[in-house]
Amino acid sequence: MTNSVTMTNNNSNLKEYIHDQILKDVIEGTLQPNMILHEKKLMEQYGVSRSPVREALIQLCSESILCNYPKRGYEVSTISEKEIQDIVQFRIAVECTFLMQYGPSITDETLQKLEEHIAEHAALQVNGLTALQYWTANMRFHLLLFSSYDNTYTYQKLKDALTIQTRFYAQKRSQRWQSPVFTERDVLHRAILDYLKQKNYTMASSILKADIEDRSTV
Structure with a gap:
């Protein structure tokens, strides 16, 4: 995954970028089922505020790519x-x-x-x-x-x-x-x-x- 985001500071663009990068890592197998993602670590990884990270994670949950477990994090979903x-x-x-x-x-x-x-x-x-x-x-x-x-x-x-x-x-x-x-x-x-x-x-x-x-x- 990329360690920082080099684009204009637009929340919509940042959200889409982070969403696409996480999806890419799931598709390529870098992120395996049942792995847990945390907002804070993603904020540090991409060098962004909480808002675009949370929006990206919410979208990924709506697409059934992640599952949100309060106080635990976002788990990569398993497909049956x-x-x-x-x-x-x-x-x-x-x-x-x-x-x-x-x-x-x-x-x-x-x-x-x-x-x-x-x-x-x-x-x-x-x-x-x-x-x-x-x-x-x-x-x-x-x-x-x-x-x-x-x-x-x-x-x-x-x-x-x-x-x-x-x-x-x-x-x-x-x-x-x-x-x-x-x-x-x-x-x-x-x-x-x-x-x-x-x-x-x-x-x-x-x-x-x-x-x-x-x-x-x-």
């Missing part, structure tokens, strides 16, 4: 297997339904972006990707595909669900979360793209479902 199963079911319902309904509206430009993403991913895999890098690339593929449907509300809900999955995998893998382990090709994403190009949305949706259910990538 049941929550992840629910998210997987949600993603299948949303992503596959949208693909079947709006697949014909996917433009050649989006298909090209997906092609470029897969190529970039393959190039990075030569030296091995960490689980975090691999999962982050997986998220980008799904969000890029979904962005073509131009539904801002559902896109944000999907992004939130993927963020929760990221936190879960970080806590499950612990130190291995940032170890270089993945070198295989992105077979399922390639198959999805190929069927999209063929306008075979039934097959594309079927493989998309398999990809969402696949836990081997993390």
Whole structure:
């Protein structure tokens, strides 16, 4: 984590910065489940007053990233297997339904972006990707595909669900979360793209479902 904040002294900006840094540390596995954060230590760490720290912590609690225990501090939340199963079911319902309904509206430009993403991913895999890098690339593929449907509300809900999955995998893998382990090709994403190009949305949706259910990538 950064030891000081070098930005204009605006409480809103400071709050967002501290919020994003704590979330980043949770996602990267630096902050593990059940760890306790204290306002005073965060104030010293970032060199700021209590107000932006408290506002950031309150927002993180509202997002279920932290839990506030009076006189004890703010605990990093643990995500259960049941929550992840629910998210997987949600993603299948949303992503596959949208693909079947709006697949014909996917433009050649989006298909090209997906092609470029897969190529970039393959190039990075030569030296091995960490689980975090691999999962982050997986998220980008799904969000890029979904962005073509131009539904801002559902896109944000999907992004939130993927963020929760990221936190879960970080806590499950612990130190291995940032170890270089993945070198295989992105077979399922390639198959999805190929069927999209063929306008075979039934097959594309079927493989998309398999990809969402696949836990081997993390």
